Amino acid sequence: MAALRKWLFTGLLVIVPGVITVWVLNWIxxxxxxxxxxxxxxxxxxxxxxLHIPGFGVLLTLAILLLVGFAASNFAGRKLVSWGDAVVSRIPVVRSIYSSVKQVSDTLFSETGNAFRTAVLVxxxxxxxxxxxxxxxxxxxxxxxxxxxxYLSVFVPTTPNPTGGYFVIVRKSDCIELDMSVDAALKYIVSMGVVTPPDTTLADK
Known part of the structure; x- marks a missing residue:
């Protein structure tokens, strides 16, 4: 029985990550x-x-993003985006939703932003x-x-699903900045502490 149990858990460790990865990719x-x-x-x-070949939508989405990014990077595109923002800001209800989403996206995806670029212990x-x-x-x-x-504004993600969590404001002196990357910190959270990040303090010695 001990051998059967060992084989069962070994099989799960091999199959489960692959099945979940395929499921997520298929959903995307x-x-x-x-x-x-x-x-x-x-x-x-x-x-x-x-016949249906999956994946053409991914190529179309990338093409649209690249086209919109290219168009919005020049002077005329920036003017058009500003005009569109001004129009939306005059629409009741819509303007509050749009402005909130835009502020979050600007913070997260801006190359100069600092959001989600530092992991801390709190x-x-x-x-x-x-x-x-x-x-x-x-x-x-x-x-x-x-x-x-x-103080610092921090996001405390839940485990094992880091898309949910809590927004808290913490005194900066009570936060310990970590050397680990955001990717390593996310793996640590999702794995519930099983996948430990590499010890950068030993690498520096």
């Missing part, structure tokens, strides 16, 4: 393939080739209990006016 490709519906029916790959959910979090910025405006010391 299937979702992006839905972008093909924006093409005229006569231009769709399924109609032209006579005491959560109580003093004496530590977890890994990510710095998202610093408090400003009215919130900063009420805080006497220097």
């Amino acid at each position: 490709v299937g979702t992006l393939d839905q972008t093909l519906t924006i093409l005229p029916e006569s231009w769709q790959p399924d109609r032209l080739l006579g 005491q959560w959910p109580r003093e004496g209990v530590w977890t890994v979090a990510f710095v998202t910025g610093s408090p400003s405006g009215e919130i900063a006016a009420y805080l006497r010391d220097e």
Whole structure:
């Protein structure tokens, strides 16, 4: 029985990561393939080739992103984007949603932004209990006016699904900045501490 149990767990360790990876990739490709519906029916790959080949939606999405990025990088494109932002900002309800999403995306995807570029240790959910979090910025405006010391805005992800979590404002002196990369910290969180990041302090010696 001990040997059977060992073989069972070994089989799970081999199969489960591959199955989950294939499932996630299949979901991503299937979702992006839905972008093909924006093409005229006569231009769709399924109609032209006579069979369905997954992945054309990924290529179309990349082409659209590159085209939009190229167009928005020049003077005329930036003016057009500014005009579109001004129009949306005049629409009730829509402007509040759009402005919030735009601020988050600008912070996350900007090359000069610092969001999710630093992993820190913080005491959560109580003093004496530590977890890994990510710095998202610093408090400003009215919130900063009420805080006497220097604070950081951090995101504390949940395990094993890091897409959910908690936003907390922590005193900077209570945060311990880590040398590990964000990718290594995410692996550590998702694996519930099983996959430990490499010890950079030993590598420096």
